[in-house]
Amino acid sequence: MLSGLASLLLLMAMGLAGVALLRRFAGYLDPLEQQAHGLPMGVVLGSLAVLLLACLFGLTAAVIVAVGTICAVGAVLGLPRPSRWTTWPLATRTALIPALVLGGFVVRWVLLWTGAYTTDSNDLWVTHVNLWGDWARHLGDVTSFAYGDNFPPVHPRLAGEPFAYHYLTSITVAAMVKLGLKPTAALSLHSLLFSILVALGVYAFAKRLTLERGTASLVLVLFLLGGGLGWWITVEEMYRTHDVIGTLLHHPWDAGLQKDGNFQWMNVYFSLIAPQRAYLYGLPIGLLVLTLVWESTQNRRPGAFLIAGVLAGLLPFVHLGTMLALALITPFLFLLFPQWGWVRFFAAWVVLAVPQLLLQQGGTPGVLASLRWAPGWMAAPDSWLWFWVKNLGLFLSLLIVALAMRSIVRPAARRFLAGFMPLFVIANLVVFQPWAWDNTKILAYWFLACCILVGALVSHAWRELPAPLARTFLAIAVLTMTLSGALQNLQQLLGKDRHRFLTADELELAGRVRTETDPHALFAVGLQHNHPVPVMTGRRVLMTYPGWLWSQGTDYRQRELDLRAIFSLAPDTEERLARYGIDYVVVGPDERRRFDADPARFRERYRSVIRTKDYEVFATEPERP
Numbered sequence: 001m002l003s004g005l006a007s008l009l010l011l012m013a014m015g016l017a018g019v020a021l022l023r024r025f026a027g028y029l030d031p032l033e034q035q036a037h038g039l040p041m042g043v044v045l046g047s048l049a050v051l052l053l054a055c056l057f058g059l060t061a062a063v064i065v066a067v068g069t070i071c072a073v074g075a076v077l078g079l080p081r082p083s084r085w086t087t088w089p090l091a092t093r094t095a096l097i098p099a100l101v102l103g104g105f106v107v108r109w110v111l112l113w114t115g116a117y118t119t120d121s122n123d124l125w126v127t128h129v130n131l132w133g134d135w136a137r138h139l140g141d142v143t144s145f146a147y148g149d150n151f152p153p154v155h156p157r158l159a160g161e162p163f164a165y166h167y168l169t170s171i172t173v174a175a176m177v178k179l180g181l182k183p184t185a186a187l188s189l190h191s192l193l194f195s196i197l198v199a200l201g202v203y204a205f206a207k208r209l210t211l212e213r214g215t216a217s218l219v220l221v222l223f224l225l226g227g228g229l230g231w232w233i234t235v236e237e238m239y240r241t242h243d244v245i246g247t248l249l250h251h252p253w254d255a256g257l258q259k260d261g262n263f264q265w266m267n268v269y270f271s272l273i274a275p276q277r278a279y280l281y282g283l284p285i286g287l288l289v290l291t292l293v294w295e296s297t298q299n300r301r302p303g304a305f306l307i308a309g310v311l312a313g314l315l316p317f318v319h320l321g322t323m324l325a326l327a328l329i330t331p332f333l334f335l336l337f338p339q340w341g342w343v344r345f346f347a348a349w350v351v352l353a354v355p356q357l358l359l360q361q362g363g364t365p366g367v368l369a370s371l372r373w374a375p376g377w378m379a380a381p382d383s384w385l386w387f388w389v390k391n392l393g394l395f396l397s398l399l400i401v402a403l404a405m406r407s408i409v410r411p412a413a414r415r416f417l418a419g420f421m422p423l424f425v426i427a428n429l430v431v432f433q434p435w436a437w438d439n440t441k442i443l444a445y446w447f448l449a450c451c452i453l454v455g456a457l458v459s460h461a462w463r464e465l466p467a468p469l470a471r472t473f474l475a476i477a478v479l480t481m482t483l484s485g486a487l488q489n490l491q492q493l494l495g496k497d498r499h500r501f502l503t504a505d506e507l508e509l510a511g512r513v514r515t516e517t518d519p520h521a522l523f524a525v526g527l528q529h530n531h532p533v534p535v536m537t538g539r540r541v542l543m544t545y546p547g548w549l550w551s552q553g554t555d556y557r558q559r560e561l562d563l564r565a566i567f568s569l570a571p572d573t574e575e576r577l578a579r580y581g582i583d584y585v586v587v588g589p590d591e592r593r594r595f596d597a598d599p600a601r602f603r604e605r606y607r608s609v610i611r612t613k614d615y616e617v618f619a620t621e622p623e624r625p
Helices: 002-025 031-057 061-078 093-114 129-146 168-178 183-210 213-225 231-241 244-250 255-260 268-276 279-299 302-312 320-336 341-361 366-370 384-392 394-404 411-418 422-427 436-464 468-493 504-516 532-536 546-551 557-567 573-580 589-595 599-605
Strands: 117-120 123-126 499-502 522-524 584-587 607-611 616-619
Touching: 002 031, 002 061, 002 168, 002 183, 031 061, 031 168, 031 183, 031 279, 061 168, 093 183, 093 213, 093 468, 117 183, 123 129, 123 504, 129 168, 129 183, 129 268, 129 499, 129 532, 168 183, 168 279, 183 213, 183 268, 183 279, 183 411, 183 436, 213 268, 213 436, 213 468, 231 244, 231 468, 268 279, 268 436, 268 468, 279 302, 279 320, 279 341, 279 411, 302 341, 320 341, 320 411, 320 422, 320 436, 384 394, 394 436, 394 468, 411 436, 422 436, 436 468, 499 504, 499 532, 504 532, 504 607, 522 557, 557 573, 557 584, 557 589, 584 589, 584 599, 599 616
Parallel strands: 522 584
Antiparallel strands: 117 123, 123 499, 584 616, 607 616
């Protein structure tokens, strides 16, 4: 209880400091924007400060308290007195619709994140397949900082290599763990709070461009619940079984059938924001940058360009996908709104970001080395047109109408949103990372712009066509565009997407490794993505799940050969162990299955220092007399 309160106070202090900064340097933003964008910006800046100080002094409670105290003092000095606070933007009668929409998402996320991790028969379970997949990596990052003293950060899953990843959200959560929270609880609490801030940021951005609360609320629904025609698979199942209620209650969403049907554009929240986590910082910072760019182009504020460039310069450790999306969007915005202030924006961005990228990527091009020409993106075996028709559904038809109509948004806003449209063309011609599906990371910003246009079209039609038949059609249209996301939410809410994350034995192993080995020890472990040592102990490993390394553009082939040689006890095993400085070798189910590792042979050569039902840990150093 106290640890949770301390974590909330830390996040509040950092967030309010960010609001104070925006009030001081960007007072032209309205109160909602200052709060929606300032809170996450403050946590980002505070987390960067924690990262810097941890590299100098380690991640200690003193460092965390110092950063929190400085942020709290800055917030007190920079924010207005309580009597001068502006009314909360969503607490007025005219804001009833957005308050209800946001309130609905808050209730949904409370249910999601309070039950994200559960314990059953002492096994740890997770409530969505994407969390089961991606959060093993995020938990490993968090524990490497909180338990493994990984400062300055090096790759926790490929020992000795640069940590070429946007890990700032994990720094924040690691600070919460240092304040006493369990890693799983800290990740869930952090995701809940920042999901709400992401929603506020999307609403504020849509409202600025459309000037309408109702339209902005609809944009939020389309963006967070949007999906293609994948819901038709569920309808077919209802028709086949003649059981509508039974289908909804027992199997409303089938991810396997979605993949077989080549439905690649999935719900943004469950495919990107929730599992990948860097979006929790990337989206708010990206939207703040774009808001400042809009303000600069409309009201000739060179200072806003400079602030936007500085914020964009923070993105290497925040979210590389957002940085790439902005790098593709802003040149088109420059062409659409040419001003000298752009020089400040790009200069600040380059000066701040390039040194961070060189440090982060170790001087290599990273994932961009996989840049390649790929017309059609992931459409095959479907035709390109049919691929997008079924992945976007009626949304695509309404988008075409919205692009053709000139009256649904202001001319300047229409031109600004046009700067996002080339993203669609680029992402359908060029693949930027090893895994082609990762183009969705930049398409998310195109989709948001399209949601604003489609939301404005639907709102305009609702006002201009009051006839019941027309409004019924509009309601059905919105339902078709959001039903896939709603069904996926229902699948999770009913507990039908539940996966065992770690067994009781694996949790026991992790606890013993954490208490009985040095935080800087290096382990050789198997390649399962949720191996308990790299996930829950914070210890560095020689190598882990190849899919993550491949998707980040890392050449791991020699490392895997060395790992196989070690587990097979090849003649030169001792030389390989010494070359990497490996302290412990773990033999468990994955090591036996994948590498035919024989614990009996290891016992003949090395000391067994930890043993559980399924796992055994061997020390590579001889026992001291």
